[in-house]
Amino acid sequence: MKRKIAMAALIIFSTLLQCSAFQLIEIASIKPNLLLIITVSFGLMRGKKSGLTTGFFCGLCCDLFFESIIGFQALIYMWIGYFAGYFYRIFYDDDIKTPLLLISAADLIYGISQYVFTFLFRGRIHFFFYLGRIIIPEILYTMLLTIITYRLIYFINQKLSKTDKRSVDSLV
């Protein structure tokens, strides 16, 4: 229970950060995608189910705060979180290369699906422009943010797992 509350707080806080404070750190009107970092990290650290629920709620928050179509972002984030869960097996504590690679791959997929569903369907066909101007800069910036924040997320996860374990132990 404690874990769920903490996760909810983390997700809401990051969405708020993403929508308000991140416009101060924009470079060339590109901001990093913190919610994706959280979704993929939790998918990687805790498995498919955790990934998909985290992704679902991250996306839902986005939808509720801004998007006119509710459910679209939730869907993308959820699938990304679920597939990040496949890499749960190869997760090691001290490794930052795997999450870094995984997050950039996820951001690429996120960018492409965003392009296909919201731009290509309206007849904007210059894919390579959007790839070079929006998707790849976003990936690079998100990677940078991953290097900074991953330790913190890892630490939060450790803390939460510990409290979980303790409550199980006390039951026994």
Add this chain to the structure above:
Amino acid sequence: MRRKKNQQSKSKLWLIVLTVLCLCLIGISFLESSITSPIRQATGMVIAPIQKGINNLGHWFSGLTANISDVAALKAENDLLQEKVDTLTAENSQLVLDKEELTRLRELFDLSGQYADYDQVGARVISKDSGNWFDSFTIDKGSKDGIQIDANVIAGGGLVGIVTEVGPNWATVRSIIDDNSNVSAMISTTSDNCIIAGNLQLIDEGALNLVKLTDENNKVHVGDKVVTSNISEKYLPGILIGYISELNNDANNLTKSGKITPVVDFKHLQEVLVILQLKDYIASPTDTLDETEAVNDLTEAPQKETESERMTAPSAE
């Protein structure tokens, strides 16, 4: 082993259930947005004050660093501004004279009372779209302050966008540079109609697409003023959008297209003005140029020119 398999299928089940839920939500918000809007209203009401707080904090911090670093720059700016004040004072006295003349002429033509003064409310931008693809933002005023959906939003003398959603203490604004935005506009000198479409591909140039301009007499030139048209459904007529920066013939040789430079600085938008009046309530949408003045106080000078042109034209006849 069995437990693991169990968990596997459980997460797959969750995935399917939530996917279906998402698809349902997407369908609902496409077909019948009135069902989903109460949820958004509720979240917006809770979130808006928090966003406002975070935003204020951010501005306070950035202001703090700016204070320290900018003393020298401020001094230089002060000199520059002083110079500007001098020139503007001279210009102003000239304009006062012109204005007296204008009032006189206006009385002559019995044109007074035509200038609708729109009620406006100032608002602060508190948050932006979470992604990099679209350009919408939230402001800290809502239906409590009289803002309605489709209210026009201006800043710095030009059109910023339109309100797409309203809660009690917040409102979402889609700016005209958003890729989804289309504004029915016209060229102020010739009243030729065109469409101003936002395009993500032009963000680096800071420009907007101008399409479907019918200009049979070739009278529209680069540098002409583009304002919202009087046949628009949602935009009040005569609000300045920008100036034409590029103009080409279309392949069909009937219409023209090009680019315009907006007057608003969308990168550094912090405060905006929302016009409370909606387009429907306008009594007579004919006098577009006159209404421009009521809306844009900051661009008064050039409009005076057009005004006096209009005034002198009939008298010459």
